[in-house]
Amino acid sequence: MPAADKNAKFADVAGAAEGAPAEGEILAFSREQELAAYRAMLLIRRFEEKAGQLYGMGLIGGFCHLYIGQEAVVVGARMSAKSSDQFITAYRDHGHMLACGMEPKRVMAELTGRRSGYSKGKGGSMHMFSREKNFYGGHGIVGAPAPLGAGLAFADLYRGDGSVSLTFFGDGAANQGQVYESFNMAELWKLPIVFIVENNRYAMGTSVARSSAQANFSMRGAAFNIPGRQIDGMDVRAVASAVREALDWCRAGKGPFLIEAQTYRYRGHSMSDPAKYRSKEEVQKVREEHDPIEQVRARLLAGGASEDELKQVDAAVRRIVSEAADFATNDPEPDPSELWTDVVL
Amino acid sequence: MTVNVLMPALSPTMEQGKLAKWLKNEGDKVKAGDVIAEIETDKATMEVEAVDEGVLARILVPGGAENVAVNTPIAVIAEEGEEIGPAEAAAPAASAPAKAPDIPASAPQAVAAAATVPAAPAEPAAVPAAPSPAVAAPEIPPDTTLIPMTMREALRDAMAEEMRRDQNVFVIGEEVAEYQGAYKVTQGLLQEFGPRRVVDTPITEYGFAGLAVGAAFAGLRPICEFMTFNFAMQAIDHIVNSAGKTLYMSGGQINCPIVFRGPNGAAARVAAQHSQDYAAWFSQVPGLKVVAPSNASDAKGLLKSAIRDANPVVFLENEILYGKQWDTPILEDFLIPIGKARVARAGEDVTLVSFSIGVSHCLTAAEALAKEGIEAEVVDLRTLRPMDVPAIIESVRKTGRCVAVEEGWPQCGIGAEIAARVQEEAFDYLDAPVLRVTGKDVPMPYAANLEKLALPSVAEVIAAVKAALYR
Numbered sequence: 001m002p003a004a005d006k007n008a009k010f011a012d013v014a015g016a017a018e019g020a021p022a023e024g025e026i027l028a029f030s031r032e033q034e035l036a037a038y039r040a041m042l043l044i045r046r047f048e049e050k051a052g053q054l055y056g057m058g059l060i061g062g063f064c065h066l067y068i069g070q071e072a073v074v075v076g077a078r079m080s081a082k083s084s085d086q087f088i089t090a091y092r093d094h095g096h097m098l099a100c101g102m103e104p105k106r107v108m109a110e111l112t113g114r115r116s117g118y119s120k121g122k123g124g125s126m127h128m129f130s131r132e133k134n135f136y137g138g139h140g141i142v143g144a145p146a147p148l149g150a151g152l153a154f155a156d157l158y159r160g161d162g163s164v165s166l167t168f169f170g171d172g173a174a175n176q177g178q179v180y181e182s183f184n185m186a187e188l189w190k191l192p193i194v195f196i197v198e199n200n201r202y203a204m205g206t207s208v209a210r211s212s213a214q215a216n217f218s219m220r221g222a223a224f225n226i227p228g229r230q231i232d233g234m235d236v237r238a239v240a241s242a243v244r245e246a247l248d249w250c251r252a253g254k255g256p257f258l259i260e261a262q263t264y265r266y267r268g269h270s271m272s273d274p275a276k277y278r279s280k281e282e283v284q285k286v287r288e289e290h291d292p293i294e295q296v297r298a299r300l301l302a303g304g305a306s307e308d309e310l311k312q313v314d315a316a317v318r319r320i321v322s323e324a325a326d327f328a329t330n331d332p333e334p335d336p337s338e339l340w341t342d343v344v345l
Numbered sequence: 346m347t348v349n350v351l352m353p354a355l356s357p358t359m360e361q362g363k364l365a366k367w368l369k370n371e372g373d374k375v376k377a378g379d380v381i382a383e384i385e386t387d388k389a390t391m392e393v394e395a396v397d398e399g400v401l402a403r404i405l406v407p408g409g410a411e412n413v414a415v416n417t418p419i420a421v422i423a424e425e426g427e428e429i430g431p432a433e434a435a436a437p438a439a440s441a442p443a444k445a446p447d448i449p450a451s452a453p454q455a456v457a458a459a460a461t462v463p464a465a466p467a468e469p470a471a472v473p474a475a476p477s478p479a480v481a482a483p484e485i486p487p488d489t490t491l492i493p494m495t496m497r498e499a500l501r502d503a504m505a506e507e508m509r510r511d512q513n514v515f516v517i518g519e520e521v522a523e524y525q526g527a528y529k530v531t532q533g534l535l536q537e538f539g540p541r542r543v544v545d546t547p548i549t550e551y552g553f554a555g556l557a558v559g560a561a562f563a564g565l566r567p568i569c570e571f572m573t574f575n576f577a578m579q580a581i582d583h584i585v586n587s588a589g590k591t592l593y594m595s596g597g598q599i600n601c602p603i604v605f606r607g608p609n610g611a612a613a614r615v616a617a618q619h620s621q622d623y624a625a626w627f628s629q630v631p632g633l634k635v636v637a638p639s640n641a642s643d644a645k646g647l648l649k650s651a652i653r654d655a656n657p658v659v660f661l662e663n664e665i666l667y668g669k670q671w672d673t674p675i676l677e678d679f680l681i682p683i684g685k686a687r688v689a690r691a692g693e694d695v696t697l698v699s700f701s702i703g704v705s706h707c708l709t710a711a712e713a714l715a716k717e718g719i720e721a722e723v724v725d726l727r728t729l730r731p732m733d734v735p736a737i738i739e740s741v742r743k744t745g746r747c748v749a750v751e752e753g754w755p756q757c758g759i760g761a762e763i764a765a766r767v768q769e770e771a772f773d774y775l776d777a778p779v780l781r782v783t784g785k786d787v788p789m790p791y792a793a794n795l796e797k798l799a800l801p802s803v804a805e806v807i808a809a810v811k812a813a814l815y816r
Binding site for chain 1: 515541544546547549551552553554555556557558559560561562563564565582583586587591592593594595596597598599600631632634655656
């Protein structure tokens with residue numbers, strides 16, 4: 001197996017939560033499942049840290065929105081989904097791509113604007129896709145994933161193939177009108193779509209309290225009769241549990257389902273965020289008490305995993321990320337002729 | 346005192362319609378609000394109510410009469426016991442507003458109503474004669490059977506044929522299904538293809554445009570109808586940012602095979618927010634194709650090509666052209682390539698470049714100019730992006746003069762682009778500056794006289810041609 005494929009598979013956790021028994025509002029993960037979650041989340045964490053470094057070195061340009069702190073949301077969702085289900089999100093998207101099994105080195109090469117990037121260097125951090133992995137972006141416009149994701153679900157229903165669209169957006173996007181236009185059509189036509197609001201408490205620099213009249217985002221679908229769940233988005237098992245319920249609902253033909261995953265981003269909105277709108281203590285408290293990766297790590301250790309075993313995972317993750325960074329910094333820029341390609345078919 | 350009942354207008358662009366049937370007979374008593382007759386157009390059916398109490402003294406236009414001009418007296422209501430003379434009954438409507446369309450009538454029968462119809466208001470007769478309905482197009486082989494068809498029917502047939510051919514094609518938009526299309530363009534599609542493939546949406550342009558784009562990403566082929574392109578402004582983010590850019594942003598992975606279609610530009614008397622030509626806006630965007638047919642035959646061939654295209658196509662129709670007829674070929678699979686202009690009329694003295702309804706103005710102007718010994722060549726762009734600049738240049742090299750005609754605003758318009766390209770690529774061939782005839786640089790006014798002034802006219806085209814010829 002070529003190294004690239006192996007690395008992609010390392011993080012693709014599609015279906016990994018299958019068979020886990022429900023325990024209240026969480027799934028009881030086996031050790032294998034905890035390890036799968038740990039690997040995938042750690043890869044995203046280390047990948048994003050590396051991306052932050054490369055940005056600081058001027059190797060990544062433009063906007064770069066890191067997913068650090070929110071890893072449990074997409075990993076938990078992917079663990080309950082099938083690889084045939086579509087994923088779509090906005091611009092904080094690197095974690096979603098890795099969780100969907102896209103190759104870390106090609107994601108990183110896109111961040112550095114190189115020719116082997118997923119978009120040949122023409123999309124950048126906010127605009128990446130993989131039809132093969134059913135990842136539909138990577139969109140730079142806040143709120144746009146909601147109707148686009150509903151369109152993917154429309155196609156699923158049209159074809160009757162049983163697939164579901166998992167459509168992610170943030171608490172900030174949840175105040176966009178097109179989200180509610182999408183809710184209305186999704187329920188009206190019983191589209192198989194799970195709307196996942198990643199509530200990381202800040203729309204750029206504006207806190208939920210300062211932006212949202214109804215801060216319980218799981219209730220935002222109530223006016224359309226869309227069932228909602230508000231869950232601990234820092235617990236990968238809680239996400240996997242809610243997404244399993246949602247997918248069952250969708251696959252039974254009952255229409256859309258809304259999940260608010262309460263999460264937190266440790267880094268700024270983008271790399272250029274001065275973070276004047278929250279205290280260092282607030283960030284520190286979440287890191288120490290609710291870190292999604294530390295929670296899994298603690299459970300693994302408590303369940304009998306050895307430090308050595310986890311160190312091996314850490315080493316494997318570091319190797320993958322390091323290879324991705326090397327690849328992304330040595331890969332050539334796109335050929336100038338690429339300027340004119342892919343405008344129309 | 347008698348009151349004439351006039352043929353009503355059912356829409357801003359209606360010029361004539363069918364008096365389907367009478368629900369009251371001569372001599373029947375009527376009171377205000379009673380339904381006395383049914384009127385039909387190709388777009389809608391409406392009941393005619395009595396506005397006064399009295400007796401339906403005389404029916405002037407029998408049930409079943411076709412092509413009855415708007416404002417024709419169709420009946421007389423008299424007070425009970427009142428006698429009416431024939432002269433009174435035939436009196437034309439004094440209150441009929443002066444209509445002054447510059448738009449050529451589509452077909453001779455548009456003016457001549459059924460023989461039993463009393464004299465129609467004089468204005469329609471003053472409308473310039475229709476341009477030759479035969480559409481010369483290289484895509485139509487000789488000896489092809491042609492039948493007269495409205496643009497509305499041509500568009501509907503194009504959609505139906507492509508939906509039969511490809512299960513992935515579906516229609517989505519406001520009132521496209523049960524209402525049969527706000528402008529009846531999707532008439533009959535629901536009956537043939539069912540609600541899975543002919544989808545009525547809520548009034549939610551941003552949302553359903555985005556949804557249609559998402560479905561196209563997933564490999565379906567949506568035909569996304571906007572009731573008019575004015576409302577597509579709510580959705581322009583998804584047309585430009587999502588549909589137009591994703592192929593590029595994905596390095597060629599995710600294409601978006603979608604058609605955004607609907608009427609564009611001015612209809613009649615619907616004022617500023619319903620009367621804008623968006624041709625220049627959309628044609629500026631790389632990643633989109635933009636098509637604007639001028640006749641039914643082109644509309645059919647181009648829409649079929651647009652539906653099969655792997656890219657997003659903005660298909661700009663024109664409400665005033667919907668009801669007009671042109672000879673349209675009966676061909677198994679009639680496709681007109683996107684990106685190819687057509688010489689609608691050959692000439693040596695000046696090149697007129699236009700698209701959509703502007704082509705009608707140009708052809709009418711060209712006929713008038715011919716009487717003065719000026720032979721204008723009319724280039725119908727058909728597609729605005731990619732623009733067939735070589736076809737313009739070829740014509741300008743021959744004539745040495747160029748006038749661009751469009752309904753849109755002048756600044757950064759299609760004409761501005763044509764002027765730039767012509768001076769870049771045919772400067773040495775020019776004997777005069779490239780001139781533009783455009784919509785005026787104002788929001789569309791409501792008043793009939795002001796609206797007429799705001800729109801480009803045949804007279805302005807003629808004047809521009811003479812200016813280009815220094816005559």
